[in-house]
Amino acid sequence: MSERKVLNKYYPPDFDPSKIPRMKLPKNRQYTVRLMAPFNMKCKTCGEYIYKGKKFNARKEDVENEDYLGIRIYRFYIKCTRCLQEISFKTDPRNTDYEIEAGATRNFMALKLAEEQAIREEEEAREEEASNPMKLLENRTKQSKNEIELLESLEELKDLNRRQEAVDYDSMLLAYDPTISQREREEKMQQLDDEYIKTIKFQNNQKRKLVVEEEIIEEDEPVVKVAKAGKSSSGESKNQTGSKKGVGVSSRKMLAGLVKVKKDEEKREEKQLSNGLSLLGAYTDSDNSD
Incomplete structure:
Protein backbone atom coordinates (compact mmCIF):
# COMPACT_ATOMS: atom_id res chain seq x y z
CA MET A 1 0.00 0.00 0.00
CA SER A 2 1.43 3.37 -1.02
CA GLU A 3 1.94 6.15 1.50
CA ARG A 4 -0.50 9.01 1.65
CA LYS A 5 2.27 11.59 2.11
CA VAL A 6 5.32 10.91 0.01
CA LEU A 7 8.53 11.80 1.84
CA ASN A 8 11.10 10.48 -0.62
CA LYS A 9 10.85 11.85 -4.17
CA TYR A 10 12.22 10.28 -7.29
CA TYR A 11 15.17 11.94 -8.96
CA PRO A 12 16.06 10.69 -12.45
CA PRO A 13 19.70 9.78 -13.20
CA ASP A 14 20.16 12.71 -15.54
CA PHE A 15 18.91 15.27 -12.97
CA ASP A 16 20.90 18.53 -12.95
CA PRO A 17 19.81 21.10 -10.30
CA SER A 18 21.74 23.92 -12.03
CA LYS A 19 19.33 23.77 -14.93
CA ILE A 20 16.34 24.63 -12.71
CA PRO A 21 15.43 28.32 -13.22
CA ARG A 22 15.26 30.43 -10.02
CA MET A 23 12.50 32.90 -9.29
CA LYS A 24 13.45 36.50 -8.65
CA LEU A 25 11.52 37.64 -5.57
CA PRO A 26 11.51 41.12 -3.99
CA LYS A 27 13.83 41.66 -1.09
CA ASN A 28 11.12 42.58 1.45
CA ARG A 29 8.36 40.25 0.40
CA GLN A 30 5.12 39.98 2.41
CA TYR A 31 3.79 36.56 3.50
CA THR A 32 0.24 35.70 4.47
CA VAL A 33 0.11 34.09 7.94
CA ARG A 34 -2.58 33.10 10.40
CA LEU A 35 -2.29 34.72 13.84
CA MET A 36 -4.26 35.89 16.88
CA ALA A 37 -4.52 39.38 18.28
CA PRO A 38 -1.77 39.70 20.91
CA PHE A 39 -3.65 42.26 23.09
CA ASN A 40 -6.98 44.08 23.42
CA MET A 41 -7.32 47.02 21.03
CA LYS A 42 -9.89 49.52 19.79
CA CYS A 43 -10.24 50.61 16.17
CA LYS A 44 -9.68 54.35 15.65
CA THR A 45 -12.10 54.56 12.70
CA CYS A 46 -15.27 52.82 13.93
CA GLY A 47 -14.52 52.23 17.62
CA GLU A 48 -14.83 48.42 17.34
CA TYR A 49 -13.24 46.47 20.18
CA ILE A 50 -10.89 43.67 19.12
CA TYR A 51 -10.18 41.29 21.95
CA LYS A 52 -7.03 39.33 22.65
CA GLY A 53 -7.01 35.92 20.97
CA LYS A 54 -9.19 36.80 17.96
CA LYS A 55 -7.86 35.11 14.80
CA PHE A 56 -6.87 37.01 11.65
CA ASN A 57 -5.33 36.36 8.25
CA ALA A 58 -2.44 38.82 8.46
CA ARG A 59 0.41 39.93 6.23
CA LYS A 60 3.91 39.65 7.65
CA GLU A 61 7.05 41.50 6.62
CA ASP A 62 10.50 42.27 8.03
CA VAL A 63 11.16 45.67 9.55
CA GLU A 64 14.09 47.21 7.76
CA ASN A 65 17.05 48.64 9.65
CA GLU A 66 15.67 47.51 13.02
CA ASP A 67 16.74 44.64 15.22
CA TYR A 68 17.45 43.87 18.90
CA LEU A 69 20.71 42.07 19.70
CA GLY A 70 20.61 40.46 16.27
CA ILE A 71 16.96 39.38 16.65
CA ARG A 72 14.86 40.25 13.62
CA ILE A 73 11.72 42.39 14.14
CA TYR A 74 8.52 41.64 12.20
CA ARG A 75 5.53 43.80 11.29
CA PHE A 76 1.96 42.50 10.89
CA TYR A 77 -1.05 43.97 9.08
CA ILE A 78 -4.62 43.01 9.99
CA LYS A 79 -8.06 44.47 9.14
CA CYS A 80 -10.82 45.60 11.48
CA THR A 81 -13.71 43.13 11.60
CA ARG A 82 -16.29 45.92 11.19
CA CYS A 83 -14.90 48.68 8.92
CA LEU A 84 -11.95 46.78 7.32
CA GLN A 85 -9.55 49.50 8.43
CA GLU A 86 -5.95 48.30 8.30
CA ILE A 87 -4.19 47.95 11.67
CA SER A 88 -0.44 47.42 11.99
CA PHE A 89 1.71 46.31 14.94
CA LYS A 90 5.20 44.88 15.30
CA THR A 91 7.13 42.65 17.66
CA ASP A 92 9.05 43.99 20.67
CA PRO A 93 11.70 41.42 21.66
CA ARG A 94 13.21 43.75 24.25
CA ASN A 95 10.08 43.59 26.44
CA THR A 96 8.85 40.23 25.04
CA ASP A 97 5.68 41.94 23.83
CA TYR A 98 4.04 43.64 20.81
CA GLU A 99 3.88 47.33 19.98
CA ILE A 100 0.94 48.98 18.22
CA GLU A 101 1.84 51.27 15.30
CA ALA A 102 -1.26 52.55 13.48
CA GLY A 103 -4.99 52.02 13.00
CA ALA A 104 -5.92 51.24 16.61
CA THR A 105 -5.18 52.05 20.24
CA ARG A 106 -4.19 49.52 22.87
CA ASN A 107 -6.62 49.11 25.77
CA PHE A 108 -5.62 49.56 29.39
CA MET A 109 -3.73 46.59 30.85
CA ALA A 110 -2.99 46.86 34.55
CA LEU A 111 -0.53 43.97 34.60
CA LYS A 112 1.65 45.49 31.89
CA LEU A 113 1.68 48.88 33.62
CA ALA A 114 2.59 47.27 36.94
CA GLU A 115 5.49 45.39 35.35
CA GLU A 116 6.74 48.55 33.67
CA GLN A 117 6.49 50.47 36.95
CA ALA A 118 8.46 47.76 38.79
CA ILE A 119 11.19 47.80 36.15
CA ARG A 120 11.35 51.60 36.32
CA GLU A 121 11.66 51.62 40.12
CA GLU A 122 14.39 48.99 40.01
CA GLU A 123 16.40 51.04 37.55
CA GLU A 124 15.99 54.19 39.64
CA ALA A 125 17.14 52.38 42.79
CA ARG A 126 20.16 51.07 40.94
CA GLU A 127 21.09 54.54 39.71
CA GLU A 128 20.64 56.00 43.21
CA GLU A 129 22.95 53.38 44.74
CA ALA A 130 25.56 54.12 42.10
CA SER A 131 25.44 57.87 42.80
CA ASN A 132 24.87 57.86 46.60
CA PRO A 133 27.36 55.79 48.67
CA MET A 134 25.36 56.31 51.92
CA LYS A 135 22.32 54.69 50.32
CA LEU A 136 24.46 51.78 49.23
CA LEU A 137 25.80 51.38 52.79
CA GLU A 138 22.27 51.50 54.23
CA ASN A 139 21.08 48.81 51.82
CA ARG A 140 24.04 46.61 52.70
CA THR A 141 23.33 46.92 56.46
CA LYS A 142 19.69 45.97 55.86
CA GLN A 143 20.77 42.99 53.82
CA SER A 144 23.23 41.83 56.50
CA LYS A 145 20.54 42.22 59.18
CA ASN A 146 18.12 40.08 57.17
CA GLU A 147 20.82 37.44 56.72
CA ILE A 148 21.45 37.34 60.50
CA GLU A 149 17.71 36.89 61.17
CA LEU A 150 17.55 34.08 58.65
CA LEU A 151 20.52 32.35 60.29
CA GLU A 152 18.90 32.64 63.74
CA SER A 153 15.65 31.12 62.47
CA LEU A 154 17.67 28.35 60.84
CA GLU A 155 19.43 27.62 64.14
CA GLU A 156 16.07 27.42 65.94
CA LEU A 157 14.83 24.92 63.39
CA LYS A 158 17.99 22.86 63.86
CA ASP A 159 17.46 22.84 67.65
CA LEU A 160 13.89 21.63 67.18
CA ASN A 161 15.10 18.87 64.90
CA ARG A 162 17.68 17.78 67.48
CA ARG A 163 15.00 17.58 70.17
CA GLN A 164 12.83 15.44 67.95
CA GLU A 165 15.75 13.18 67.15
CA ALA A 166 15.98 12.24 70.87
CA VAL A 167 12.78 10.23 70.47
CA ASP A 168 13.69 6.82 69.07
CA TYR A 169 10.67 5.75 67.10
CA ASP A 170 12.28 2.49 66.03
CA SER A 171 12.67 1.28 69.61
CA MET A 172 9.09 2.30 70.35
CA LEU A 173 7.85 0.27 67.41
CA LEU A 174 9.95 -2.70 68.48
CA ALA A 175 8.56 -2.45 72.03
CA TYR A 176 5.06 -2.67 70.63
CA ASP A 177 4.30 -6.41 70.37
CA PRO A 178 1.27 -7.12 68.16
CA THR A 179 0.93 -10.62 69.67
CA ILE A 180 -0.25 -9.14 73.01
CA SER A 181 -4.00 -8.76 73.17
CA GLN A 182 -5.73 -5.49 73.93
CA ARG A 183 -6.94 -6.74 77.30
CA GLU A 184 -3.45 -7.71 78.48
CA ARG A 185 -2.12 -4.35 77.34
CA GLU A 186 -4.83 -2.51 79.31
CA GLU A 187 -4.10 -4.59 82.43
CA LYS A 188 -0.41 -3.79 82.13
CA MET A 189 -1.14 -0.06 81.78
CA GLN A 190 -3.46 -0.22 84.82
CA GLN A 191 -0.74 -1.91 86.85
CA LEU A 192 1.78 0.76 85.90
CA ASP A 193 -0.69 3.48 86.89
CA ASP A 194 -1.27 1.85 90.30
CA GLU A 195 2.47 1.62 90.95
CA TYR A 196 2.89 5.27 90.05
CA ILE A 197 0.06 6.31 92.40
CA LYS A 198 1.70 4.37 95.27
CA THR A 199 4.94 6.24 94.78
CA ILE A 200 3.24 9.61 95.24
CA LYS A 201 3.64 11.04 98.80
CA PHE A 202 0.86 13.27 99.98
CA GLN A 203 2.18 16.19 102.02
CA ASN A 204 -1.14 17.41 103.46
CA ASN A 205 -1.18 15.53 106.84
CA GLN A 206 -3.01 18.17 108.93
CA LYS A 207 -5.86 16.69 110.98
CA ARG A 208 -9.09 18.46 111.80
CA LYS A 209 -11.95 17.46 114.12
CA LEU A 210 -15.47 18.64 113.44
CA VAL A 211 -18.28 18.55 116.05
CA VAL A 212 -21.58 17.94 114.29
CA LYS A 231 -14.22 11.82 111.62
CA SER A 232 -10.69 13.03 110.99
CA SER A 233 -9.85 14.30 107.50
CA SER A 234 -6.96 11.85 107.15
CA GLY A 235 -9.39 8.90 106.97
CA GLU A 236 -7.85 6.81 109.82
CA SER A 237 -10.30 4.38 111.50
CA LYS A 238 -10.92 4.65 115.30
CA ASN A 239 -13.26 2.86 117.76
CA LYS A 260 -23.22 27.75 134.72
CA VAL A 261 -25.69 25.79 136.91
CA LYS A 262 -28.61 27.78 138.16
CA LYS A 263 -28.83 26.54 141.85
CA ASP A 264 -31.75 28.77 142.77
CA GLU A 265 -33.94 27.22 140.12
CA GLU A 266 -32.97 23.70 141.31
CA LYS A 267 -33.89 24.54 144.92
CA ARG A 268 -37.24 25.94 143.82
CA GLU A 269 -37.98 22.78 141.80
CA GLU A 270 -37.07 20.54 144.83
CA LYS A 271 -39.34 22.54 147.11
CA GLN A 272 -42.25 22.24 144.68
CA LEU A 273 -41.61 18.49 144.38
CA SER A 274 -41.57 18.04 148.21
CA ASN A 275 -44.82 20.02 148.58
CA GLY A 276 -46.46 17.87 145.93
CA LEU A 277 -45.37 14.67 147.68
CA SER A 278 -46.67 15.88 151.05
CA LEU A 279 -50.07 16.65 149.58
CA LEU A 280 -50.17 13.25 147.91
CA GLY A 281 -49.37 11.53 151.26
CA ALA A 282 -52.14 13.45 152.99
CA TYR A 283 -54.61 12.42 150.31
CA THR A 284 -53.68 8.72 150.69
CA ASP A 285 -54.08 8.94 154.53
CA SER A 286 -57.61 10.24 154.16
CA ASP A 287 -58.58 7.32 151.91
CA ASN A 288 -57.29 4.77 154.42
CA SER A 289 -59.23 6.35 157.28
CA ASP A 290 -62.44 6.10 155.30
Missing part, protein backbone atom coordinates in the same frame (compact mmCIF):
# COMPACT_ATOMS: atom_id res chain seq x y z
CA GLU A 213 -24.07 17.92 117.22
CA GLU A 214 -23.81 18.45 120.98
CA GLU A 215 -26.20 17.80 123.82
CA ILE A 216 -25.71 19.36 127.27
CA ILE A 217 -27.44 17.85 130.33
CA GLU A 218 -27.41 19.77 133.63
CA GLU A 219 -26.82 17.68 136.77
CA ASP A 220 -25.19 18.21 140.14
CA GLU A 221 -21.94 18.65 138.25
CA PRO A 222 -21.80 20.10 134.74
CA VAL A 223 -21.32 17.15 132.38
CA VAL A 224 -21.19 17.45 128.62
CA LYS A 225 -22.06 14.46 126.46
CA VAL A 226 -21.33 14.40 122.80
CA ALA A 227 -23.88 12.56 120.69
CA LYS A 228 -22.08 12.60 117.37
CA ALA A 229 -18.55 13.54 116.40
CA GLY A 230 -16.97 13.99 112.95
CA GLN A 240 -16.54 4.62 118.34
CA THR A 241 -16.35 4.49 122.15
CA GLY A 242 -12.81 5.84 122.28
CA SER A 243 -13.67 8.72 120.01
CA LYS A 244 -16.74 9.65 122.08
CA LYS A 245 -14.80 9.59 125.33
CA GLY A 246 -11.99 11.70 123.92
CA VAL A 247 -14.36 14.23 122.46
CA GLY A 248 -16.46 14.30 125.69
CA VAL A 249 -13.48 14.96 127.91
CA SER A 250 -12.07 17.61 125.64
CA SER A 251 -15.43 19.32 125.23
CA ARG A 252 -16.05 19.19 129.02
CA LYS A 253 -12.75 20.92 129.63
CA MET A 254 -13.47 23.51 126.97
CA LEU A 255 -17.05 24.21 128.11
CA ALA A 256 -16.39 24.00 131.88
CA GLY A 257 -16.08 27.75 132.12
CA LEU A 258 -19.04 28.45 129.86
CA VAL A 259 -21.77 26.27 131.49
Whole structure:
Protein backbone atom coordinates (compact mmCIF):
# COMPACT_ATOMS: atom_id res chain seq x y z
CA MET A 1 0.00 0.00 0.00
CA SER A 2 1.43 3.37 -1.02
CA GLU A 3 1.94 6.15 1.50
CA ARG A 4 -0.50 9.01 1.65
CA LYS A 5 2.27 11.59 2.11
CA VAL A 6 5.32 10.91 0.01
CA LEU A 7 8.53 11.80 1.84
CA ASN A 8 11.10 10.48 -0.62
CA LYS A 9 10.85 11.85 -4.17
CA TYR A 10 12.22 10.28 -7.29
CA TYR A 11 15.17 11.94 -8.96
CA PRO A 12 16.06 10.69 -12.45
CA PRO A 13 19.70 9.78 -13.20
CA ASP A 14 20.16 12.71 -15.54
CA PHE A 15 18.91 15.27 -12.97
CA ASP A 16 20.90 18.53 -12.95
CA PRO A 17 19.81 21.10 -10.30
CA SER A 18 21.74 23.92 -12.03
CA LYS A 19 19.33 23.77 -14.93
CA ILE A 20 16.34 24.63 -12.71
CA PRO A 21 15.43 28.32 -13.22
CA ARG A 22 15.26 30.43 -10.02
CA MET A 23 12.50 32.90 -9.29
CA LYS A 24 13.45 36.50 -8.65
CA LEU A 25 11.52 37.64 -5.57
CA PRO A 26 11.51 41.12 -3.99
CA LYS A 27 13.83 41.66 -1.09
CA ASN A 28 11.12 42.58 1.45
CA ARG A 29 8.36 40.25 0.40
CA GLN A 30 5.12 39.98 2.41
CA TYR A 31 3.79 36.56 3.50
CA THR A 32 0.24 35.70 4.47
CA VAL A 33 0.11 34.09 7.94
CA ARG A 34 -2.58 33.10 10.40
CA LEU A 35 -2.29 34.72 13.84
CA MET A 36 -4.26 35.89 16.88
CA ALA A 37 -4.52 39.38 18.28
CA PRO A 38 -1.77 39.70 20.91
CA PHE A 39 -3.65 42.26 23.09
CA ASN A 40 -6.98 44.08 23.42
CA MET A 41 -7.32 47.02 21.03
CA LYS A 42 -9.89 49.52 19.79
CA CYS A 43 -10.24 50.61 16.17
CA LYS A 44 -9.68 54.35 15.65
CA THR A 45 -12.10 54.56 12.70
CA CYS A 46 -15.27 52.82 13.93
CA GLY A 47 -14.52 52.23 17.62
CA GLU A 48 -14.83 48.42 17.34
CA TYR A 49 -13.24 46.47 20.18
CA ILE A 50 -10.89 43.67 19.12
CA TYR A 51 -10.18 41.29 21.95
CA LYS A 52 -7.03 39.33 22.65
CA GLY A 53 -7.01 35.92 20.97
CA LYS A 54 -9.19 36.80 17.96
CA LYS A 55 -7.86 35.11 14.80
CA PHE A 56 -6.87 37.01 11.65
CA ASN A 57 -5.33 36.36 8.25
CA ALA A 58 -2.44 38.82 8.46
CA ARG A 59 0.41 39.93 6.23
CA LYS A 60 3.91 39.65 7.65
CA GLU A 61 7.05 41.50 6.62
CA ASP A 62 10.50 42.27 8.03
CA VAL A 63 11.16 45.67 9.55
CA GLU A 64 14.09 47.21 7.76
CA ASN A 65 17.05 48.64 9.65
CA GLU A 66 15.67 47.51 13.02
CA ASP A 67 16.74 44.64 15.22
CA TYR A 68 17.45 43.87 18.90
CA LEU A 69 20.71 42.07 19.70
CA GLY A 70 20.61 40.46 16.27
CA ILE A 71 16.96 39.38 16.65
CA ARG A 72 14.86 40.25 13.62
CA ILE A 73 11.72 42.39 14.14
CA TYR A 74 8.52 41.64 12.20
CA ARG A 75 5.53 43.80 11.29
CA PHE A 76 1.96 42.50 10.89
CA TYR A 77 -1.05 43.97 9.08
CA ILE A 78 -4.62 43.01 9.99
CA LYS A 79 -8.06 44.47 9.14
CA CYS A 80 -10.82 45.60 11.48
CA THR A 81 -13.71 43.13 11.60
CA ARG A 82 -16.29 45.92 11.19
CA CYS A 83 -14.90 48.68 8.92
CA LEU A 84 -11.95 46.78 7.32
CA GLN A 85 -9.55 49.50 8.43
CA GLU A 86 -5.95 48.30 8.30
CA ILE A 87 -4.19 47.95 11.67
CA SER A 88 -0.44 47.42 11.99
CA PHE A 89 1.71 46.31 14.94
CA LYS A 90 5.20 44.88 15.30
CA THR A 91 7.13 42.65 17.66
CA ASP A 92 9.05 43.99 20.67
CA PRO A 93 11.70 41.42 21.66
CA ARG A 94 13.21 43.75 24.25
CA ASN A 95 10.08 43.59 26.44
CA THR A 96 8.85 40.23 25.04
CA ASP A 97 5.68 41.94 23.83
CA TYR A 98 4.04 43.64 20.81
CA GLU A 99 3.88 47.33 19.98
CA ILE A 100 0.94 48.98 18.22
CA GLU A 101 1.84 51.27 15.30
CA ALA A 102 -1.26 52.55 13.48
CA GLY A 103 -4.99 52.02 13.00
CA ALA A 104 -5.92 51.24 16.61
CA THR A 105 -5.18 52.05 20.24
CA ARG A 106 -4.19 49.52 22.87
CA ASN A 107 -6.62 49.11 25.77
CA PHE A 108 -5.62 49.56 29.39
CA MET A 109 -3.73 46.59 30.85
CA ALA A 110 -2.99 46.86 34.55
CA LEU A 111 -0.53 43.97 34.60
CA LYS A 112 1.65 45.49 31.89
CA LEU A 113 1.68 48.88 33.62
CA ALA A 114 2.59 47.27 36.94
CA GLU A 115 5.49 45.39 35.35
CA GLU A 116 6.74 48.55 33.67
CA GLN A 117 6.49 50.47 36.95
CA ALA A 118 8.46 47.76 38.79
CA ILE A 119 11.19 47.80 36.15
CA ARG A 120 11.35 51.60 36.32
CA GLU A 121 11.66 51.62 40.12
CA GLU A 122 14.39 48.99 40.01
CA GLU A 123 16.40 51.04 37.55
CA GLU A 124 15.99 54.19 39.64
CA ALA A 125 17.14 52.38 42.79
CA ARG A 126 20.16 51.07 40.94
CA GLU A 127 21.09 54.54 39.71
CA GLU A 128 20.64 56.00 43.21
CA GLU A 129 22.95 53.38 44.74
CA ALA A 130 25.56 54.12 42.10
CA SER A 131 25.44 57.87 42.80
CA ASN A 132 24.87 57.86 46.60
CA PRO A 133 27.36 55.79 48.67
CA MET A 134 25.36 56.31 51.92
CA LYS A 135 22.32 54.69 50.32
CA LEU A 136 24.46 51.78 49.23
CA LEU A 137 25.80 51.38 52.79
CA GLU A 138 22.27 51.50 54.23
CA ASN A 139 21.08 48.81 51.82
CA ARG A 140 24.04 46.61 52.70
CA THR A 141 23.33 46.92 56.46
CA LYS A 142 19.69 45.97 55.86
CA GLN A 143 20.77 42.99 53.82
CA SER A 144 23.23 41.83 56.50
CA LYS A 145 20.54 42.22 59.18
CA ASN A 146 18.12 40.08 57.17
CA GLU A 147 20.82 37.44 56.72
CA ILE A 148 21.45 37.34 60.50
CA GLU A 149 17.71 36.89 61.17
CA LEU A 150 17.55 34.08 58.65
CA LEU A 151 20.52 32.35 60.29
CA GLU A 152 18.90 32.64 63.74
CA SER A 153 15.65 31.12 62.47
CA LEU A 154 17.67 28.35 60.84
CA GLU A 155 19.43 27.62 64.14
CA GLU A 156 16.07 27.42 65.94
CA LEU A 157 14.83 24.92 63.39
CA LYS A 158 17.99 22.86 63.86
CA ASP A 159 17.46 22.84 67.65
CA LEU A 160 13.89 21.63 67.18
CA ASN A 161 15.10 18.87 64.90
CA ARG A 162 17.68 17.78 67.48
CA ARG A 163 15.00 17.58 70.17
CA GLN A 164 12.83 15.44 67.95
CA GLU A 165 15.75 13.18 67.15
CA ALA A 166 15.98 12.24 70.87
CA VAL A 167 12.78 10.23 70.47
CA ASP A 168 13.69 6.82 69.07
CA TYR A 169 10.67 5.75 67.10
CA ASP A 170 12.28 2.49 66.03
CA SER A 171 12.67 1.28 69.61
CA MET A 172 9.09 2.30 70.35
CA LEU A 173 7.85 0.27 67.41
CA LEU A 174 9.95 -2.70 68.48
CA ALA A 175 8.56 -2.45 72.03
CA TYR A 176 5.06 -2.67 70.63
CA ASP A 177 4.30 -6.41 70.37
CA PRO A 178 1.27 -7.12 68.16
CA THR A 179 0.93 -10.62 69.67
CA ILE A 180 -0.25 -9.14 73.01
CA SER A 181 -4.00 -8.76 73.17
CA GLN A 182 -5.73 -5.49 73.93
CA ARG A 183 -6.94 -6.74 77.30
CA GLU A 184 -3.45 -7.71 78.48
CA ARG A 185 -2.12 -4.35 77.34
CA GLU A 186 -4.83 -2.51 79.31
CA GLU A 187 -4.10 -4.59 82.43
CA LYS A 188 -0.41 -3.79 82.13
CA MET A 189 -1.14 -0.06 81.78
CA GLN A 190 -3.46 -0.22 84.82
CA GLN A 191 -0.74 -1.91 86.85
CA LEU A 192 1.78 0.76 85.90
CA ASP A 193 -0.69 3.48 86.89
CA ASP A 194 -1.27 1.85 90.30
CA GLU A 195 2.47 1.62 90.95
CA TYR A 196 2.89 5.27 90.05
CA ILE A 197 0.06 6.31 92.40
CA LYS A 198 1.70 4.37 95.27
CA THR A 199 4.94 6.24 94.78
CA ILE A 200 3.24 9.61 95.24
CA LYS A 201 3.64 11.04 98.80
CA PHE A 202 0.86 13.27 99.98
CA GLN A 203 2.18 16.19 102.02
CA ASN A 204 -1.14 17.41 103.46
CA ASN A 205 -1.18 15.53 106.84
CA GLN A 206 -3.01 18.17 108.93
CA LYS A 207 -5.86 16.69 110.98
CA ARG A 208 -9.09 18.46 111.80
CA LYS A 209 -11.95 17.46 114.12
CA LEU A 210 -15.47 18.64 113.44
CA VAL A 211 -18.28 18.55 116.05
CA VAL A 212 -21.58 17.94 114.29
CA GLU A 213 -24.07 17.92 117.22
CA GLU A 214 -23.81 18.45 120.98
CA GLU A 215 -26.20 17.80 123.82
CA ILE A 216 -25.71 19.36 127.27
CA ILE A 217 -27.44 17.85 130.33
CA GLU A 218 -27.41 19.77 133.63
CA GLU A 219 -26.82 17.68 136.77
CA ASP A 220 -25.19 18.21 140.14
CA GLU A 221 -21.94 18.65 138.25
CA PRO A 222 -21.80 20.10 134.74
CA VAL A 223 -21.32 17.15 132.38
CA VAL A 224 -21.19 17.45 128.62
CA LYS A 225 -22.06 14.46 126.46
CA VAL A 226 -21.33 14.40 122.80
CA ALA A 227 -23.88 12.56 120.69
CA LYS A 228 -22.08 12.60 117.37
CA ALA A 229 -18.55 13.54 116.40
CA GLY A 230 -16.97 13.99 112.95
CA LYS A 231 -14.22 11.82 111.62
CA SER A 232 -10.69 13.03 110.99
CA SER A 233 -9.85 14.30 107.50
CA SER A 234 -6.96 11.85 107.15
CA GLY A 235 -9.39 8.90 106.97
CA GLU A 236 -7.85 6.81 109.82
CA SER A 237 -10.30 4.38 111.50
CA LYS A 238 -10.92 4.65 115.30
CA ASN A 239 -13.26 2.86 117.76
CA GLN A 240 -16.54 4.62 118.34
CA THR A 241 -16.35 4.49 122.15
CA GLY A 242 -12.81 5.84 122.28
CA SER A 243 -13.67 8.72 120.01
CA LYS A 244 -16.74 9.65 122.08
CA LYS A 245 -14.80 9.59 125.33
CA GLY A 246 -11.99 11.70 123.92
CA VAL A 247 -14.36 14.23 122.46
CA GLY A 248 -16.46 14.30 125.69
CA VAL A 249 -13.48 14.96 127.91
CA SER A 250 -12.07 17.61 125.64
CA SER A 251 -15.43 19.32 125.23
CA ARG A 252 -16.05 19.19 129.02
CA LYS A 253 -12.75 20.92 129.63
CA MET A 254 -13.47 23.51 126.97
CA LEU A 255 -17.05 24.21 128.11
CA ALA A 256 -16.39 24.00 131.88
CA GLY A 257 -16.08 27.75 132.12
CA LEU A 258 -19.04 28.45 129.86
CA VAL A 259 -21.77 26.27 131.49
CA LYS A 260 -23.22 27.75 134.72
CA VAL A 261 -25.69 25.79 136.91
CA LYS A 262 -28.61 27.78 138.16
CA LYS A 263 -28.83 26.54 141.85
CA ASP A 264 -31.75 28.77 142.77
CA GLU A 265 -33.94 27.22 140.12
CA GLU A 266 -32.97 23.70 141.31
CA LYS A 267 -33.89 24.54 144.92
CA ARG A 268 -37.24 25.94 143.82
CA GLU A 269 -37.98 22.78 141.80
CA GLU A 270 -37.07 20.54 144.83
CA LYS A 271 -39.34 22.54 147.11
CA GLN A 272 -42.25 22.24 144.68
CA LEU A 273 -41.61 18.49 144.38
CA SER A 274 -41.57 18.04 148.21
CA ASN A 275 -44.82 20.02 148.58
CA GLY A 276 -46.46 17.87 145.93
CA LEU A 277 -45.37 14.67 147.68
CA SER A 278 -46.67 15.88 151.05
CA LEU A 279 -50.07 16.65 149.58
CA LEU A 280 -50.17 13.25 147.91
CA GLY A 281 -49.37 11.53 151.26
CA ALA A 282 -52.14 13.45 152.99
CA TYR A 283 -54.61 12.42 150.31
CA THR A 284 -53.68 8.72 150.69
CA ASP A 285 -54.08 8.94 154.53
CA SER A 286 -57.61 10.24 154.16
CA ASP A 287 -58.58 7.32 151.91
CA ASN A 288 -57.29 4.77 154.42
CA SER A 289 -59.23 6.35 157.28
CA ASP A 290 -62.44 6.10 155.30
